[in-house]
Every structure is written in C-alpha cells, then in structure tokens.
Amino acid sequence: MSGESIYQPQSAFMKWLERRLPIASLAHSSFIAYPTPRNLNYWWTFGGILTFMLGVQIVTGIVLAMHYTPHVDFAFDSVEGIMRDVNYGWLLRYIHANGASFFFVAVYIHIARGMYYGSYKEPREVLWILGVILFLLMVITGFMGYVLPWGQMSFWAATVITNLFSAIPVVGSSIVTWLWGGFAVGNPTLNRFYSLHYLLPFVIVGVVGLHIWALHMVGQNNPTGVEPKSDKDVVAFTPYATVKDAFFVGVFCIIYAWFIFYIPNYLQHSDNYIPANPGQTPTHIVPEWYYLPFYAILRGIPNKLLGVTALAASIIVLAFMPWLDTSRVRSASYRPLYRQFLFIFFAAVIGLGYLGSQEPTGGYVIAARVLTLYYFAFFFVILPLLGLFEKTKPLPNSISESVLQQGVPAGAPAPPPGVHA
C-alpha cells in the first residue's frame, strides 16, 4: 500500500494489539488515509456498489438457503413456500433475484468505466485480470443460482448451457455426463449446482480481496489517466471517497428498490413460474438478460464448436486488453477515435443483447453476425491499430491542473494566474 499509515493507537488495548496484529493500522491505511485522486467522477463509485451488492447477495442468500430444498421434487414448491409462508420470505427472494440483475448492472458499468478510462493499462494489468476472473465467477454463480428455483427456464437453461460442453471434441459428451452426474439434467445436477452456488460467492470474496489489494498497490486510475504527482492531486479515502460512494450507493438502491417492490418480476421470465418439466420444451429458451449478448454471439455462429469457442473467447479476450491496446494514453477523453469506436462497441453489445432475446431467424442472425464481427474486430484490429495511428489530445500536466482548468464549480473564485502543481 502506498503511503505510510499515520495511525496512532490511542488506548492501551489498541497499542497492545498493534504490536501483535497491526490490523487497525492496515484498515486505517486502506480505508481512511488511502490517497484517492481528487477528480474521480461518479463512475468510480461502482466498485463500492459492487462490494455492497456482494454483501447483500451473501446475506440474503444464506437466509434463503435455510428455507430452500435442493431436490427436483421440492425445489419449486420450497421457493413458493419462501414466497408465501416464510416471514418476509418474499422480500428476501426478490432482493436476491433482482440483486443478481443489479449486480450485473453494476459490474457492466464498472467494466465499461475501466475500458473508457483505460484502467486496464500498465501498471494495472493484474488488477484488471483479477476483475475479468471475478466477472467469470459471477457469470457461473449467477447461472447456477438461476437453476435453483427449478422452473421451466431453470431446467432448460441448465440443459442448453451444460450441453455446450458436448461441442468439445472427443471428451465432450463424457464431460457433460460428468457435469450432470447422470445422463440428463436431474437431481444430482441440481444438488451440485446448489453446492457450488453456495461456494462460489466466497471464492468471489477472496478474489475481491486480491482485487482490492492490487488496487491499493497501484492506486486508482482517474478520468485524466495521469497518475497523481503531488498531495494536491489526491484526497484521503475517508471522508471524501467514503461519503461519495455512500451517496451513490443510496441512488443505486432507490432504483434497485423500485424493482424489488414495484416490478419484482420484470426482469424474470414468466416461464420460470412453471415447474420444470423435462418432457416439454418451452417455445423459446432464453437466458437471463445479462447473458443475452453472449447468447447472441453463440447462436450467430452456425458451427457449434466455433460458437462455443467464440462465447468463451468473448469474455477471455477482455483479459488481454492491456496488451491488445497499443496506445500509451489511458483515458478516452484524450483519444477521440478510440472514444468513437468504444461507443460503437457499447452499442454493439447492447444490440447483441437485444438480438439474444429474439428468435434466431433471418435478419436477426445476420445482424448478430455483423455485431459479433465488430465485437472481435474491436479487440483484435481496432485496439492494436489505433495506438499506432491515432492522434491524441494533449494531456494535462497533472490532475490538479485539469481540475483547475475545467472543474471549477460555478461561484468559486477563479484560480490566480500561474497556479500549477
């Protein structure tokens, strides 16, 4: 952690503890004295929001697990029992189910912010890769959680997704049998998904620890992409970042509560209120909304093995961004071309999400292929080439200079001439 702790234990007990386990000074240097760039905007609050959501999911999940029965004959009814007969069970379940969605809302914004401001670049590569691992863990955990209510979509999503592994040559079908614990999705599958759905969040907690450790090693990026150079460029984490994060967690919670209390089933597929029936395939099987872009990539490619490879590659490619991007300038604010291509990239991902929710016929497949092509071209063609050809805007000398140039709020006295960091 950069920066010495100025923590001074006051009480006799804290002095005693400090000599044996300096946990108080660690907390102090990490969450109080930790210097954070003064020009961070609200897009930087999503790290805190994600930590908050992880806590919400774990707490509600543990209580839900006390009432849930992981058995094909009882799972659906036990979830309905939670909704009807457990005190505030409906609240716990709606917080948890919508919490998954809002977890993904926050993580997508967090990733998009990293891409926009070049937070993946040297020296933050490991921090970024840990983030990609966290995202992968979230995808797996979310998918397994969706299977647990054992409704029609749970069952058929489990069938479709586990079947993807059958595309692997030679050992594919053995792997699928091994995943299922049988020759079809059944009770053993539900049991292991439940077990893993309980385990993986704690793995996420561990990797979040590494993610924050790596963050505190290299410091936060900021909207200019210029590293802090003096004390004028930074503020202490507490109270500045803490209160800002807390405020935006509140804003986030208002929208989250809107969904929990007023439209709790809006993001759900209605078919998941029909108990799982292996003998009846739904008219069209769709995953949860947050997987739709990847689902569109998968379905757009006619060859199954290629489709699965593209699906996996579409997430794994993110880990290679630090090396695919050849530009030395971090922030898209100073990279006019990158900025444009990045916004098209975001539009392409949203477009893929829409296409993933529609039936894969005719024009939809073609559109999905075009957008998939752009998705990969962005990483493998645009990112490497832009660094070589793009003419970037001049960077400010320091964070405080950029703040004084553009960040002066209305009513504030104009900075005296010649003030520089």
Added chain:
Amino acid sequence: MKRHHRLAFALALAGVLCGAGAAAAQEADAPPRQRWTFSGPFGLYDQAQLQRGFRVYQEVCANCHSLKLLSFRNLADPGGPNFTEAQAASIAATFQVQDGPNDQGKMFKRPGKISDFFPPPFANEQAARAALGGKLPPDMSTLAKARSYEAGFPWFVFDAFTMYQEDGPDYIHAILTGYTDAPAGFALPPGGQYNKYFPGNAIGMPKPLSDGQVEYTDGTPTTVDQYARDVSAFLMWAAEPTLIARKRLGFQVMIFLIVFTGLLYFTKKRVWHTVLHEPEVEKPRAPTEYKV
C-alpha cells in the same frame, strides 16, 4: 470522424429493420390491457372481487385445475379475499381430503380442515389426461405470474417506468374472453378451440365461461367479461398473496431511501466543499511516494 458516424447510423438502421421484421411475424393478438385495482404503487386487492373470483374458480375452474400451493386458511388472510375464519372453515368442509394412514394402516377421506391445502381435482396427471381427452390443465397457484406476452421494443422499456406487472391477469382475462369462430381456412387440430389471444390460436381448453353461469349475490353483472376479470384478479392474488405487504413496505423504504440519500448528498457537498473551493489548503496527511 464522419465515417464512424455513418457506421453507427448503419448499425442502428439494421437494428430498426430487424425489429420491424419481427413485428410482422407475430401471430396471436396482444391481450388488451385492463384496469386492475392492484396495479400501481398503492394498488390493493378488491376484497369483493377476490370473493367473486374465488366463486368462479370454485364452480368452474376447480373442476379441472388444481390450486395446490394454497390452503384454505389463506382465504382468511388479511389483504386477500378476507373471508372470516369460520367461512374459510366451512368452505374447507365442503371438500373431501385424503388423510392417513390410520390405525389400521388405511388411507381415508375426511372433510377438509382450514389447515389443508386445496385438494386437486384429479389424483394424478394420468387420471387428468384420461378424463380430459389427453389434455393436462396446469396448476393455477402461480398461473398469473407464469403467463405473459411480448410487449416488444420500446414498450417493455416504458413498462419499467409505469410499473406494469399485470401482464399475467391481462393474458388470462384475454384468453377467457378470446374464444371466437376460427377464420376461414384455419386448420383447427382435433379437440382444439379457436382463441385469438392464445399463441398459435388453437387452445385445448373448451370455452369455460358463459353469461349467467355463476350466480353473484352482490348485483355485479353476470357476464363472461366480468367473470374473467374477477377470476383473473383472484388468480393474481393466489400467485402473489404478498403483493399488498410488498407495496406498503416499498413505499416506506422509498421514503427512507430518498431522505437518507438526500442527506448523504448534502453531507457529500459539505465534505467536498473545501477540496473544490480551496485547492491550495494543505491537509495533514500521510507522506506518499508518487511516481513523477
């Protein structure tokens, strides 16, 4: 830069054209949206309507459809049909429930108690199919949340803001009132009925309701439309009995969150004031190494 704008435009256009193609391929009519007492942030179930709806369920639907997740005591739950406990007990007593095994090891039938679940009309799936020409009527406990229809873009976006969550009851009401003669040239499969709101238009369930079929004691018109409305409301309650508690708590939570977040906003403003207005002030802080 112009080039990129054009590319973005082409992509957007492609998206719009695809959307238009999908709209043309739709087959069943979209159910018309009804007015429900339980919609919106302060929506409540209409107790009289749920009682009428229960009557329709009991006299018509219950002949084929189970309601296995509900017990008779739920009929007396506050916020629901709100029957008295004695009324719920006497409704329960009209049903024969299987119990046992008794001291002789035999299963036996007895009149229902208030703690019993609604007994199913058929012993099992095979019995239902045998009696109904191979068809299996779905359980109705979660039906109002298990049915929906595609609103399509951009309507589904507006639905998030208008709190539209009544797609299930709208759909059920539409199905119950959607029986018409099949248009010329429509090949109806054997045993099927034409319904303009049912996906594919051929529904297995014969037209269940007709005018005057169920007697109402409160002067409400005894029409198919009214029956459909009442039973849809009843099924919404059956699927989401905690809706009223949810909306009541939701309002309190919203008030709290808005006030609390407002306070946090002003706290944030106050805390950041010195940083934004007096950038030269040195604050006592840990010495930090910077990579210059």
